[in-house]
Amino acid sequence: MAVSVRPSHASTVFGLCEDSKCMSDPLIKAALAAREHAHAPFSGFKVGAALATESGRIFTGCNIENATYGLTICAERVAVFKAISEGARDLRRVAVATDREIPSPPCGACRQILWEFCGDAELILVNLQGNSESLRLSDIFPRPFDASLL
Numbered sequence: 001m002a003v004s005v006r007p008s009h010a011s012t013v014f015g016l017c018e019d020s021k022c023m024s025d026p027l028i029k030a031a032l033a034a035r036e037h038a039h040a041p042f043s044g045f046k047v048g049a050a051l052a053t054e055s056g057r058i059f060t061g062c063n064i065e066n067a068t069y070g071l072t073i074c075a076e077r078v079a080v081f082k083a084i085s086e087g088a089r090d091l092r093r094v095a096v097a098t099d100r101e102i103p104s105p106p107c108g109a110c111r112q113i114l115w116e117f118c119g120d121a122e123l124i125l126v127n128l129q130g131n132s133e134s135l136r137l138s139d140i141f142p143r144p145f146d147a148s149l150l
């Protein structure tokens, strides 16, 4: 099977990437590369995230754990906070890389933060084998709480 990164508004897809479509996507490459920097000595669960702006600028993050556990921060939030702190606001695409057989989605806290800054972005979940799933944030974060409710 050879399906991978699909355009925005694609329904959920899971399948093997074709090199030309998936592993060559700079955003996916960036998420996989960022995962290599993960500091995850406690869980052993390494995560990489990458965000792309409208103009194609890419920001990355990895999870950074702490011996107190609770101070751990997820890869997605590291990437968002890096982007925001550097003045980026037009975040449009998100990729998350793990080594799970079924590519792993962002946790609940990260979904909220991603919604705040990326809106209903394209979300690509990928693993080391190149299996990927392409969806929208709203697919996994329906009826969000956001500024429109305040």
Ligand code: THU
Pocket: 040, 043, 045, 046, 047, 062, 063, 064, 065, 072, 073, 074, 075, 076, 105, 106, 107, 110
């Ligand atoms: N983790 C992330 O980096 N992103 C998520 O969305 C889920 C969880 C990290 C946090 C912790 O370092 C490890 O994965 C296990 O929970």
